[in-house]
Amino acid sequence: MLAMSPLLCPTLGWEYPLELGIDQDFGNFDFDSIYVANFTSSQAQGNQEINDHVKQSESPQGTSSTDQFDDNPVLAKKISHNASERDRRKKINNMYSSLRALLPATDKRKKLSIPMTVGRVLEYIPELQKEVEKLTHKKEVFLSKMSALQGNAGEFIQEQRQNKSITKDTTSCSISTNKLGDKEMVIQVSTFERISISEVLLLLEKNGYLVIDVSSFQSFGGRTFYNIHLWTEGTQGSYNVNFEKLNEVLLSSLQEQKQKQMQMQMYS
Known part of the structure; x- marks a missing residue:
């Protein structure tokens, strides 16, 4: 049998085993084990190169996208x-x-x-x-x-008529009457003493007035103000309020309330 020359068995990039001499008998040599060993080594080397490339691109020292933008x-x-x-x-x-x-x-x-x-x-x-x-x-x-x-209707009335206003003052109570229109008026009662506003409203209704709204507030000086918004039930054009009489009736009612309060204080 002719001796096998190294040219007939190329390494194909694999590591040639050192123990395999030129004059070695190849009949009993396991070439499959050499092939598997060299293939596994080549594959592992390729994977290592890929991993190294990925790590280099992810590391700060690797080539980043900013470096690519600088180049372009x-x-x-x-x-x-x-x-x-x-x-x-x-x-x-x-x-x-x-x-x-x-x-x-x-x-x-x-x-x-x-x-x-x-x-x-x-x-x-x-x-x-x-x-x-x-x-x-x-x-x-x-x-x-x-x-x-609040008794200042004269500044806001746009009608070209003169408002009739009468004020009656006593030592502790005053009444102001202001005409707003043909059927509308406002009465303001200011007093330092407590009064029964319900009796005043009943008195106004008995005299033919319709109470629209009632409000009250107290000043810092202790005086209480009652604002009574009224409406008369007469026909338009025939309405003529007797302010003097109305004020007298209200003052008389308030004086009666004051006398009753004084009597209650005497007997209490």
Whole structure:
């Protein structure tokens, strides 16, 4: 048998066993074990190289995306522009969302596009202006009535007639009567003593007056003010209040109440 030359058995990149000489008898040699050992070693070496490459890319010393952008300024500029554009669109969408939140609830339930949102806002602004004017007018009317209840109706009456006002003062009580219209008037009673306002209201109803509202407040000096808003049941044009008589009736009623209180204090 001819001796096998090393040229007939290439290593194919595998490690040739040292114990295998040139004159070695290959008949009993296990080539399968050599193949498996060398294949396993090659595969492990390849996996190690891949892991080393991944670790290098993840490590701070490896090549990062920033280094790649530095190498390619066009790509870095494009990415920066895309980020700025994304932030700009996000801000615009937030502003439109805030604008849409100002609309009425009926419009919020609708999925309005951006042009429809702007159009609806332009329609809603005049509506709000009209509502503000309406509420301002109501506020002025309310303040006028409040001022009238406090005895200052003359500053807010727009009718071109002279208000008739008569005030009767006593040592502890005063009554002021102000005419607001053909059928409307306000009586203000101020006193330092406690009075039965229910008896005053009954007296006014007996004399043909309809009580609309009653309010009271107390000043720092201890004087109590009663504001009585009245309405007469006569027909318009025929209403003529006798303020002098009305004040006398009220003063007489208050004096009677005062005498009763004094008698109760004497017997108590």
